Amino acid sequence: MISSFFNGIPLLIYAVPVIVLFLAILARSTIKILREYERAVVFTLGRFQRVKGPGLVLLFPFVQEMVRVDLRIQVVEIPTQDVISRDNVSMKVDAVLYFNVVNPEHAIIQVQNYLPATNMLAQTTLRSVLGQHDLDEMLSERKKLSTDVQEILDSQTETWGLKVSNVEIRTVELTDNMVKAIAKQAEAERDRRAKIIHAEAEFQASQTLVNAAKILGSTPAAMQLRYLQTLTEIGGEQNSTIIFPMPIDIIRPFLDILEKADKGVRPNGALDGASAAEAHLGAP
Structure with missing residues (x-):
């Protein structure tokens, strides 16, 4: 009997690793651990059963199987x-x-x-x-x-x-050609905006000047004050030449005299030399 016991020892030595390996495979297929961001889609004999997890998930070996699904973005x-x-x-x-x-x-x-x-x-x-x-x-x-x-x-x-x-x-x-075309289009658009802004500025400036002229024309004293302000600005720049603006009303009579002289009439009503000669030749 003792001899039969010792004869069975080699068989036991070979059987233990096989049993341990079988239990490890069985435990691996039975026990599953899922992380917080994982879920297990469980199938029983090929049919969907339910979604499990996270944590410990137990499966029946050779009957159930699962598919891991990651829920993270x-x-x-x-x-x-x-x-x-x-x-x-x-x-x-x-x-x-x-x-x-x-x-x-x-x-x-x-x-x-x-x-x-x-x-x-x-x-x-x-x-x-x-x-x-x-x-x-x-x-x-x-x-x-x-x-x-x-x-x-x-x-x-x-x-x-x-x-x-x-x-x-x-x-x-x-493409390179399209990039160049877009650059030209953008440059043309910037030029258009610049011209429009310049034209609007000219219009606003001219409108302001018209309004200022109306105000100065309606009040003669305002024109005199403007003259004095101009003189103050010129004198403050330390220029060697000083320009005194003269109102147009002062030189208006002189302009009338020059205009009459151009028409051949003297200021005292007498005819000039050319007109007198023509009158003498035409007399009977």
Whole structure:
């Protein structure tokens, strides 16, 4: 009997590691630990049972299985897409997509692999939305276009148990010829604005001068005060030449005399030499 006991020892030595290995595999397939941001979609004999986690999850070996789902926000880079705008301008556009799983059951059952499916859907949606707008809208209203893409993706991925929180259009690349054309357009626009501002300034200045002339013309004393102020300004600059402005009323009689002399009439009413000779020759 003792000899049979010692004969069974080698069999026991070989059997123990096998048993330990079997128990380890059984425990590994039975006991699962999920982190706070993870959920387990449990299937029993291939049929969905429920969503478990986080924490300790126990499964019946060989009967139940689970699929881990990460609930954290995932960042997906949308590759560069060739886009043709509504005004037939070709460009390259890339974007960044932010989404997370809100329904683990639908994310596993409704779609085979939600990550590449969302990426491909984002690419097609980006090309479709940007192709409906002009180049100027893409450059100036990038935030609005990002919001439009985000709303479309969110509505289409809702049945997959996903929530698209944000889409950011990152880069809009244009050809060199188009960049030069845009630069010329911007320069022309700046020149147009400068000319308009200059014209408006000239108009306002002329209007102000007209108003000032009306005020000075209605009050003669105001004109005299203006003359005195001008003299004060000239004298304060220490110039060697001083100009005294003279009212037009003072030199008006002299201008009348010169005008009459040009017409051949002297101031005392006598005829000049040429007029007298003509009168003498014409007399009988």
